[in-house]
Amino acid sequence: MGAKAEHVAVCPAAATVVLVPFPAQGHISPMLRLARALAERGVAAIVAVPDFVYRRLVSACGQVRTRVEVELASMHSGVPDDGVGEPPGFAGFARAMEHHMPTSLEAMLTAQRGRGVACLVADVLASWAIPVATRCGVSAVGFWPAMLATYRVVAAIPELVDKGLISDYGIPISTKRLDIGEEGKVNGDHRTSDSLHVLPAQLGLSTAELPWLVGDAASQKTRFTFWLQTMERAKSFRSILVNTFPVEATAADAGTVSQQRVLQVLQVGPLLSLPPKGFDDDGCITKGDDLSHDSTSKNPSMWQADETCVEWLDAQRAGSVVYVSFGSWVSSIGRDAINELALGLAATGRPFLWALKDEPSWREGLPSQYAEAVAGRGKIVAWSPQEDVLRHKAVGCYLTHCGWNSTLEAIQNGVRLLCYPVSGDQFINCAYIVKVWETGIRLPSTNRNVVEDCIERIMEGEEGRRMQVNVDEMRERVVMGEARCAANRNLDSFVDEIMKNENLLARRPCPLT
Structure with missing residues (x-):
């Protein structure tokens, strides 16, 4: 996928790494960014995804420009999917990960032996890949796409x-x-x-x-069983790459739990593509680079984005738009909540862009003729090009579920957050946003009056202005400053360890020149 690489690693330094993400958009996006970061450092990166994900991503790749080449490989999943509408949910692919995909991955690793597979990087939630790597004699490294706190x-x-x-x-x-x-x-x-x-x-x-409390009681038990199996397998990791950065917190955040005492943790986030002018010798971004406008960092999505969003934003005043999105993974926030939120957004009198899935469970709460009533001032789309939206000067705040990718994208683009966590790790992310970084406020409910009040606080009040100062400072520190330098040094260290694996690298033939 993507354009031809701008540089090719010199043999014999090149090594191959196979990366296996959990098959959800919020996990695939950071894994693709990790693959690009490795490719930027001369590693041949292969991202192995289920066939239903592969079809959706390939259909979107024509709209994505990248500066380095990352190979996308398909694994048989046995999951029926026509690539239209919602992709399979947790129940649909959980069985596939245990009973169909291991065979495909094993065949892939076996076929790559001639190239010298230095290691397999497995999303912690894709723990099914760990025993496959063991059978193939390939070392496995973990990848955690969320906060280390989670x-x-x-x-x-x-x-x-x-x-x-x-x-x-x-x-x-x-x-x-x-x-x-x-x-x-x-x-x-x-x-x-x-x-x-x-x-x-x-x-x-x-x-x-707690992060596994998703859905009803039966769903929570199923997910908890999944987590138990996942963490048992993860005990074999000696190191894990985490898509996060050092956070400001109390001493408890620097503590460890039993499993982490023997686990090397490399914080490599937020994962972003290499900027136009690159990094200096200390791993820091070269002065003058602006990652928020680096279009090569965009990822393909499993959903078709409505590209008219940017044109609509172009017609709005700077900092005037409320952007609303609850991500791609969680279920609907509920009919009544959607109804109240819609009325609250309308009551503000402010322009808003709302990414709301075009599914009955999501849209049945909208008031009758709502889209027509707010036309011109409010725009509702099924899916937005979120990275383009958040970097747009018209966006003043982001009403979000606090998914980790959305949180990082907001930091990267200096956008204040109005937080409405729904499930999973979103409560932890929200707590850091509101109580540690102070870059957003929590929306306690979607009651129309509460929505209107909170939007006014974050868009116009002194509280909101302080948050903008905080998020600008955090962006400088995390995206452009020492935290970013540390992330790049950790990635360099990881690649150095890969390159030291001389036994595997010796298997890769070097073409005569």
């Missing part, structure tokens, strides 16, 4: 069960907070034997906001 919570499952905070099925028994306070205190009391060492106290999160 990984710590998942890795703490045994501790949560042992302390009686969740059942053996992952259902909360107690709503105790997932934090420790400063100086060894818990909620003002001295630390007790059942205190946790998972998240900073300032986040204020509880067991009711």
Whole structure:
């Protein structure tokens, strides 16, 4: 996929890495960016995806320009999908990952032996690939596309069960907070034997906001079983690449849980493409580069984006538009919530762009003739070119579910956030946005009056202006500053380790010149 590479690694330094993402857009996008980052450093990167994902991505590749070539490979999944409408959900591909895709991946790794597969990078949620790599004699490295804080919570499952905070099925028994306070205190009391060492106290999160609590009770149990199997397999990782950056938090954030004491963690985020002028010798972005306008960082999507969004934004005043999107993975926020949110957006009198899936479960809550009533001021699309939208000067704030990719894209483009987390890791991300970084506010409900009030606070009030200062400073630090330098150094270190694998590299023939 993509254009011909601008540079080719000199043999014998080149090595091949096979990357296996979890088959959801929020996992595929950062894995593709990781693959490009490795390719920029002379590694031959192959991203192996299920056939239903492959078909959707290939159909979108004609609209994507990249400066380095990443190979996209298809694996048989046994999942019926015509590439139209919603892709298969969790239940649809969970079985495929265990019973169909391992055979395809094993054949792929076997066929690549002549090229010298230095390692396999597996999304932690694609843990099915780990035993395949073991059978093929290929070392496996983990990839976590979200915050390290979320990984710590998942890795703490045994501790949560042992302390009686969740059942053996992952259902909360107690709503105790997932934090420790400063100086060894818990909620003002001295630390007790059942205190946790998972998240900073300032986040204020509880067991009711654990990342596997998605859907109804039956769905939560299924997902928890999946997590247990995932983390058991992940114990074989000696290192893991994490799409995050050092965060400002209390001492608890620097702590470890049992599994992480032997795990090398390399923070490599936020994963972005190489800017036009590249990096300096310290891994920092060359002065004058602006990653927010680097179109080569765009990823293909499994959905067709409505490209008229940018033209519509061009007609709006700078900083005037409220952008609304709840991502591609979570289910609808509900009929009543959609109805109230729609009325709240209309009541602000402000222009808004709303990416709302064209599915009955998502749109049935819209008031009758709503699109017509807000035409000109409000634009509703099924899917937006989000990276283009967030970098547009007309966007003033982003009403988001706080998915990690959306959070990073907002930081990259300096956009304030109005947070409405729905499930999964979104509560953790929201807590950092609101309480640690102070780059957004939480929307407590979609009540029309609450929506109108919060939008006014973030768009016009002093609170919103402070948030804009904070997000601008964070963008400078994370995207352009020392955090970015550290991420690039970690990636360089990882590639250096790959290149040292002389036994595998020796298998790759070097063409005569």
